[in-house]
Amino acid sequence: MAEFLSYIKKFITYKEPKDIDDFELLESEHEGTDQDGLDEEFQKEQDKKSNQDKDKDDKNQKKKKPLKVDEWNKTKNKSGDKSPQSSENMVDPQLKINLERIQKAFISDKNSDIIIRQFKIAQKIDAFIVFIDGMVDRETINNYILRQLMKPELLENYKGDRLVEFIENNVLSVHDTKKETKYDMIIGQICNGLTVLFIDGCSECLMFETRGYEKRGVEKPATEAVIGGPQEGFNENLRTNITLIRRIVKNHHLVTEILPLGKTNHSFCAVMYVDGISNPKVIKEVKRRINSHDTDYIQSGGVLEHLIEDSPLMLFPQVMRTERPDRASSFLMEGKVVIVTDGAPFIIAVPATFFSMLQTTEESNLKWQQGTLLKLIRLLGLFAALLLPGLYIALLLYHQEVVPSDLLSSIAMSRESVPFPILVEVILMEVSFELIREAGIRVAGITGTTLGMIGGLILGQAAVTAGIVSPILIIVVAVTGLGNFAIPNYSLALSIRISRFLFIVLGALAGFYGISVGIFVLGGLVCSMKSFGVPFLSPIAPKTKGNSGLALVMPAFSQKERPDYLNTLDRKKTGENPRGWIKRDKGGEKN
Amino acid sequence: MDKKRQGRRKELIKEGKFGPQEAISLITITIVSRGVFFTSPSSLARVVGTATWYMTLISAATAALGFTFVYLLLKRFPGKNIVEIFEITLGRFLGFIFSGLLLALFLLSPATMLREFTEVTKVYIFPLSPPSYIMGFFIIGVILLGILGLETQARFSRLVAPILLVAFVAGLILASQNYDLYKLTPILGYGIKRTIHHGLTRSSVYGYAVILAVIASSLQGTKHIKKIGYISIVASGILVSAAAFAFTLTFPYFTAEEVTSPLYQMMALIDYGIFFQRFDALFFFIWDISTLIAVSLELYIAASIYCKMFRIQNIKPVIIPFSIIMFTIAMIPKDFGTLISGYVNLIPEYGWTVFYILPIIALIAAKLRCKKGEGEHA
Numbered sequence: 001m002a003e004f005l006s007y008i009k010k011f012i013t014y015k016e017p018k019d020i021d022d023f024e025l026l027e028s029e030h031e032g033t034d035q036d037g038l039d040e041e042f043q044k045e046q047d048k049k050s051n052q053d054k055d056k057d058d059k060n061q062k063k064k065k066p067l068k069v070d071e072w073n074k075t076k077n078k079s080g081d082k083s084p085q086s087s088e089n090m091v092d093p094q095l096k097i098n099l100e101r102i103q104k105a106f107i108s109d110k111n112s113d114i115i116i117r118q119f120k121i122a123q124k125i126d127a128f129i130v131f132i133d134g135m136v137d138r139e140t141i142n143n144y145i146l147r148q149l150m151k152p153e154l155l156e157n158y159k160g161d162r163l164v165e166f167i168e169n170n171v172l173s174v175h176d177t178k179k180e181t182k183y184d185m186i187i188g189q190i191c192n193g194l195t196v197l198f199i200d201g202c203s204e205c206l207m208f209e210t211r212g213y214e215k216r217g218v219e220k221p222a223t224e225a226v227i228g229g230p231q232e233g234f235n236e237n238l239r240t241n242i243t244l245i246r247r248i249v250k251n252h253h254l255v256t257e258i259l260p261l262g263k264t265n266h267s268f269c270a271v272m273y274v275d276g277i278s279n280p281k282v283i284k285e286v287k288r289r290i291n292s293h294d295t296d297y298i299q300s301g302g303v304l305e306h307l308i309e310d311s312p313l314m315l316f317p318q319v320m321r322t323e324r325p326d327r328a329s330s331f332l333m334e335g336k337v338v339i340v341t342d343g344a345p346f347i348i349a350v351p352a353t354f355f356s357m358l359q360t361t362e363e364s365n366l367k368w369q370q371g372t373l374l375k376l377i378r379l380l381g382l383f384a385a386l387l388l389p390g391l392y393i394a395l396l397l398y399h400q401e402v403v404p405s406d407l408l409s410s411i412a413m414s415r416e417s418v419p420f421p422i423l424v425e426v427i428l429m430e431v432s433f434e435l436i437r438e439a440g441i442r443v444a445g446i447t448g449t450t451l452g453m454i455g456g457l458i459l460g461q462a463a464v465t466a467g468i469v470s471p472i473l474i475i476v477v478a479v480t481g482l483g484n485f486a487i488p489n490y491s492l493a494l495s496i497r498i499s500r501f502l503f504i505v506l507g508a509l510a511g512f513y514g515i516s517v518g519i520f521v522l523g524g525l526v527c528s529m530k531s532f533g534v535p536f537l538s539p540i541a542p543k544t545k546g547n548s549g550l551a552l553v554m555p556a557f558s559q560k561e562r563p564d565y566l567n568t569l570d571r572k573k574t575g576e577n578p579r580g581w582i583k584r585d586k587g588g589e590k591n
Numbered sequence: 592m593d594k595k596r597q598g599r600r601k602e603l604i605k606e607g608k609f610g611p612q613e614a615i616s617l618i619t620i621t622i623v624s625r626g627v628f629f630t631s632p633s634s635l636a637r638v639v640g641t642a643t644w645y646m647t648l649i650s651a652a653t654a655a656l657g658f659t660f661v662y663l664l665l666k667r668f669p670g671k672n673i674v675e676i677f678e679i680t681l682g683r684f685l686g687f688i689f690s691g692l693l694l695a696l697f698l699l700s701p702a703t704m705l706r707e708f709t710e711v712t713k714v715y716i717f718p719l720s721p722p723s724y725i726m727g728f729f730i731i732g733v734i735l736l737g738i739l740g741l742e743t744q745a746r747f748s749r750l751v752a753p754i755l756l757v758a759f760v761a762g763l764i765l766a767s768q769n770y771d772l773y774k775l776t777p778i779l780g781y782g783i784k785r786t787i788h789h790g791l792t793r794s795s796v797y798g799y800a801v802i803l804a805v806i807a808s809s810l811q812g813t814k815h816i817k818k819i820g821y822i823s824i825v826a827s828g829i830l831v832s833a834a835a836f837a838f839t840l841t842f843p844y845f846t847a848e849e850v851t852s853p854l855y856q857m858m859a860l861i862d863y864g865i866f867f868q869r870f871d872a873l874f875f876f877i878w879d880i881s882t883l884i885a886v887s888l889e890l891y892i893a894a895s896i897y898c899k900m901f902r903i904q905n906i907k908p909v910i911i912p913f914s915i916i917m918f919t920i921a922m923i924p925k926d927f928g929t930l931i932s933g934y935v936n937l938i939p940e941y942g943w944t945v946f947y948i949l950p951i952i953a954l955i956a957a958k959l960r961c962k963k964g965e966g967e968h969a
Binding site for chain 2: 157171195399402509510512516519520523525526527528535537
């Protein structure tokens with residue numbers, strides 16, 4: 001609320017604009033040419049920029065007043081505490097000190113989840129392992145770590161130097177190990193289910209991949225069902241989700257970068273892209289936005305979405321969410337960047353456009369004519385969901401001349417017993433419908449579906465019988481609801497639901513005139529939106545090359561290029577003749 | 592202005608960049624909505640009778656010629672907008688006055704259009720609503736799009752342009768049931784001399800292509816401006832002529848000059864049985880959205896000229912005051928009659944003096960004073 005008020009204040013008052021460079025994905029000078037070396041050039045540009053920033057900072061620092069000795073000491077001590085290179089943050093050769101630090105970090109006297117197991121390596125050297133109970137696979141720890149480390153003959157071939165390396169290379173049969181010296185990394189990894197071994201006299205520790213917590217299996221997607229396509233969806237596990245994508249995109253240039261999320265939560269997200277296809281500027285911008293957030297805890301992909309989207313005050317979503325690995329894979333191959341967050345069964349794909357939110361994988365699995373029909377129906381659904389109740393009000397209040405007289409008289413007769421003005425009647429029905437829908441979602445399983453159907457039927461019937469609403473309004477609200485369900489993107493569908501109320505009010509205030517002003521305002525707002533530098537209404541406004549965009553679904557063999565608005569490094573998706581079995585002569589004629 | 596002073600100039604407002612398709616949509620919608628939707632067709636019928644449909648083509652050809660001078664001026668100063676060019680060629684004082692005249696025209700133009708729209712809406716749809724109620728809705732949209740900027744306006748017009756075009760053409764085709772060829776006669780209207788005279792003087796309707804000179808830095812070079820300008824004038828010429836042809840076929844010329852908005856009336860006459868009749872209310876959508884685009888653009892251009900004249904870098908705070916000024920000007924005419932006789936015909940008849948004569952003077956001054964731009968990316 002406070003943010004909203006400050007936005008209003010900013011809107012009314014005037015402030016000299018700051019010189020902020022908004023991220024825009026503009027066409028480079030290399031447009032359509034060989035794109036090799038673009039990365040290097042971009043890097044140089046960024047370096048130059050950061051050097052300029054540095055110079056600016058230096059200048060600012062020069063202007064600062066000199067600090068007093070006490071202040072300087074305080075600042076130094078403060079920064080010393082946080083520094084990743086300070087001795088406090090590094091593994092100490094004395095095991096006792098490390099033990100105390102771990103106990104302190106995890107409050108082990110109260111925290112019953114944290115297991116610190118002290119033992120002697122080969123009955124000689126003091127050591128301990130630390131892990132969180134329930135997050136690890138006990139069998140791995142018991143059989144492949146502890147058992148191996150406690151063997152008396154373990155150190156027979158040990159020559160007395162670099163014990164950690166000796167153990168890593170010769171003793172432990174765990175598939176993934178890593179040496180680490182910094183506490184902030186160690187603590188983060190313990191929280192993620194890794195086991196860490198500290199050894200007396202060693203200034204580094206060894207981390208093992210022992211994650212073995214409970215997780216949901218790969219199931220059917222709950223919100224993006226298709227008839228003729230793969231039937232698996234993401235779950236809440238980061239690694240599983242990455243694997244599901246990798247299983248489809250078997251490309252050695254597919255890169256997965258793991259980035260930390262949350263200051264105190266130690267969770268991670270994965271940024272995935274196909275090197276050589278995705279635009280490096282977009283990749284860099286995605287990483288910059290994720291790395292620069294300052295939040296303790298990011299609950300899910302939705303919260304991350306709030307933090308990284310271009311205009312959080314806008315109603316419409318600016319990132320694409322999907323729970324289908326095949327969809328995520330097609331985004332990657334198109335040149336988009338995919339963000340997989342730990343704990344969310346959805347992935348985020350950027351940049352997103354309005355028209356990509358109206359697409360499903362169904363179209364690509366069907367013949368193009370059938371796909372086009374589905375897309376047109378969806379557009380019709382969008383139109384109905386957004387405008388139908390508003391148009392109904394406008395027609396009955398201001399433009400009765402458009403309605404044929406027979407229909408008008410039947411509407412008038414059905415409204416005869418209704419005591420409310422038409423605006424109240426429509427809002428009443430819309431709110432009831434929203435309630436039924438929300439209740440149906442919150443109640444789990446079959447009960448929810450039944451509640452939705454029974455609620456709709458009984459409430460509608462009862463409302464008509466009681467003379468509270470007219471039967472024709474029930475039809476209008478039902479068609480509106482169906483239209484809303486036809487929108488494949490849940491977040492977009494919600495935005496449309498909210499916008500519908502605006503059009504209802506505008507229709508009541510000024511009929512078609514009000515609605516057209518509403519279309520103008522909403523259209524303008526949507527046109528001004530960008531997703532990671534890409535205009536939200538691409539490829540229609542602005543018009544870019546390739547991709548039919550709005551209504552048509554082209555056959556796979558004619559989709560030769562990746563979307564122009566993504567400015568991908570590799571523009572071509574196919575060769576000149578994707579259907580190679582049809583031989584073509586030089587003029588392009590079939591043989 | 593010498594090179595040193597040019598170098599010291601502050602960076603002007605950021606208006607964004609957009610492509611030819613967006614620019615063509617913007618200009619064409621602006622011209623067509625002014626030339627077709629309101630009282631303009633009946634005014635034309637009043638002066639040239641049945642010759643409106645080809646008189647408007649003469650106007651378009653004249654405007655294309657006038658635009659050539661604007662283009663030549665822009666070509667001489669690549670990367671500069673017309674306000675800067677006026678200053679470079681005529682000096683700070685005279686350039687300021689020229690830009691001021693352009694500003695006055697672009698402030699008066701949306702104000703008259705807004706009032707005209709309000710009055711026509713009152714006649715056909717909201718007879719009981721006060722003008723300020725109708726204007727209030729309109730101005731909210733205009734302010735918002737003005738604040739969102741030129742790039743957004745261009746994108747929005749590109750988005751709706753195909754829909755508007757299809758609806759417009761469909762409207763003309765559906766209205767064909769009322770066309771009678773004999774209504775085209777007398778084919779020369781009130782005489783060829785009168786037609787040519789009015790064709791030349793009323794070319795200012797197409798003069799809005801000069802907007803391209805104000806937003807030159809947002810377009811992709813002078814070559815594109817040339818293409819955009821000519822295509823916009825030709826496309827709007829065809830559309831306005833088609834509409835004029837259609838209403839000449841629908842109404843006898845003596846009736847056409849009495850109708851407030853002939854095109855709206857044409858849509859109201861469509862009748863294909865009980866379920867397909869009275870398309871006027873549906874036509875209102877394209878009418879309204881086109882007018883909103885045109886008024887938003889013209890107001891933005893006025894604000895943009897003002898900012899460029901006074902070296903103001905942020906256009907957003909100027910939009911709301913300019914909207915209030917526009918509203919105030921729009922409220923000045925006492926009634927619809929005063930509006931049509933005193934204001935609406937002012938710009939189509941005399942606008943060319945500002946649209947073309949000022950750039951021609953600047954071009955001559957540039958030639959005489961040997962002023963030139965610094966190259967394509969100057």
